Amino acid sequence: MIAWLDNADTPFPPPEQALVQPDGLLAAGGGLSPQRLLSAYRQGIFPWYNPGEPVLWWSPNPRCTIRPSDLHISRRLRKQILNEDYTVTFDRAFIDVIKACAAPRPQQSGTWISTEIMAAYTQLHHRGIAHSVEVWRDSRLIGGLYGLGIGSLFFGESMFSRADNASKIAFSYLCVQLQQWQFQLIDCQVYNSHLESLGAGLMPRNEFLGLLARHLDDPEPETWQFSVDARQVAGKTV
Known part of the structure; x- marks a missing residue:
């Protein structure tokens, strides 16, 4: 299971908790505010998802x-x-x-x-x-x-x-x-x-x-x- 980010203030889980398959999938939701994006990148996390899906957040291993x-x-x-x-x-x-x-x-x-x-x-x-x-x-x-x-x-x-x-x-x-x-x-x-x-x-x-x-x-x-x-x-x- 991955974490669901209820709103812009919900923190990311540690990147080490990302799934092995699919590699690096960590969390979903939370929106794409500038604050959310900067918080993600500073923790080694990035968004990647298809239009119409919830925002998906990733931290693959290896990088x-x-x-x-x-x-x-x-x-x-x-x-x-x-x-x-x-x-x-x-x-x-x-x-x-x-x-x-x-x-x-x-x-x-x-x-x-x-x-x-x-x-x-x-x-x-x-x-x-x-x-x-x-x-x-x-x-x-x-x-x-x-x-x-x-x-x-x-x-x-x-x-x-x-x-x-x-x-x-x-x-x-x-x-x-x-x-x-x-x-x-x-x-x-x-x-x-x-x-x-x-x-x-x-x-x-x-x-x-x-x-x-x-x-x-x-x-x-x-x-x-x-x-x-x-x-x-x-x-x-x-």
Whole structure:
């Protein structure tokens, strides 16, 4: 059985109480207020559910993560980065990015990013907590990602591409910029081969929670702007 969160004030159970199958399912209900979401992320918990369902909260074990310095850039991706036929920005089009992430994808009938999710994370963006990375070509948005920055940790939520490797370019720029800012970790939540190709791996939940406890209150960047260039990203030199 999982815990039911009656209202916004009901606390989460400890992440260690999450189910083994399905991996990490911890609780349901409670809504998506900014306070609820921040409480969740600070405890290593995130929402993931289908539209029309109660909010479901997860803390899987192991956790998919990447340290910014562990970014892997393939030869092909490095060539695309150095080509510089694009521009990368922070927070220029958050709403457009989350809408693009919510759009149906090939071989998928729907999306878990509902209007409720979009509204909740947009509130966090207006508070300076949720951030987007945009990749532009000829003033057209071709890729990007969004997530939360808390302390020296980044909690990735979703990414999209409308051009070859555009989401990987966004992720690569993010990793190298976060490394420059001395961020400790990017939480990728759940494993997939796309993230693995960029250097992500699995971390035991107790190790992940220990990193959160040590780094959630680290100083944060004053402004989210890129200061790294294509050569730094391609060479991962900061």
